[in-house]
Amino acid sequence: MVSDNAQNEIEQYFGQVPSWMETLAEPAADHSWGVVRDLEFGETELTQREKELIGIGAATAMNCPYCIHFHTEGAKMEDVTDEELREATNVAANVQYFSTILHGAEVDYEEFVDETTEIVDHMETQQAAADD
Template structure:
């Protein structure tokens, strides 16, 4: 259970203290809120819209109905429409799909990293050539 100070802070951020926060163990409760506050709600390198889409994609990949609902609503609050939310979920599904193939085929990580570096180099070269043509 969160401390009274943390409870007041959560209520200030969210308008209430969600009941599920009572499931947090005493030693980690305040810290757990701090992580959410600082990482998800705080000012970081990623904009709120980006964080909401990352979170929605991760929630969908984990098949968590609670997280999917929360982060879908969070994305909506950040101005992401249904098309954008669906795209985030589709990207997450694409990543999970290819991860399954890579693991199932036991692709060598070093080979994968080498090929990825070659692909990135090629794309960067194409971009540089296109910029030089302007």
Template sequence: MVSDQTRQEIEEYLGQVPSWIDGLSEPAADHSWQVVRDLELGETELPNREKALVALGAAAALNCPYCIHFHTEEAKLEEVTEGGVTEAVNVAANVQYFSTILHGSQVDLDDFVEETSQIVDHIEEQQAASAGAD
């Protein structure tokens, strides 16, 4: 259970203390909230809009209805359109799909890393050539 101080802070941030907070074990309860506050809700390198989309994609890949609902609403608060929400879920599904292919085919990781490096080099060359043509 979170401390009274943390409970008050949660209520200030969210307007209430969600019932799931009571599911946090006491040794980690305050810390768990601090991670949400500082990483997900706080000012970080990623804008909150991007964090909401990352969280939504992860939630969809995990098939967690709670997280999907929360992070969809979070994304909408960050002005992500319905199309953007759908696209984020589709990107997550695509990553999961190809992860299954790579693992099931037992693609060698070192070979994959080398191929990816070559692909990145090629794309960077194309972008540089395109920028030079402008």
């Protein structure tokens, strides 16, 4: 269980201490809350909207119904539309699909990096030409 200080913070954020917080091992409980507080709810380089879309993508790829529900609700609070939620889950599925292909085929990583560099260079050149 989290310390009294962490418990007070959690109650300020959530209006309660969720029951699942009791499943955290004592040595990690306060740290775990700190990571959530600072990274997911704190002011960072990403907007809260972006964080929720990332959360949806990761949760979908992991097939975690708990995280899908939590981040869907968070995304709705950030005015993410149903179509944007569908797109985020489709992007996650696409990344997971190609990851499976690349790993299963044991594609050479260094060759992949080199080809990606060439692709990015080509796309940047095309974009620069379109902007002119």
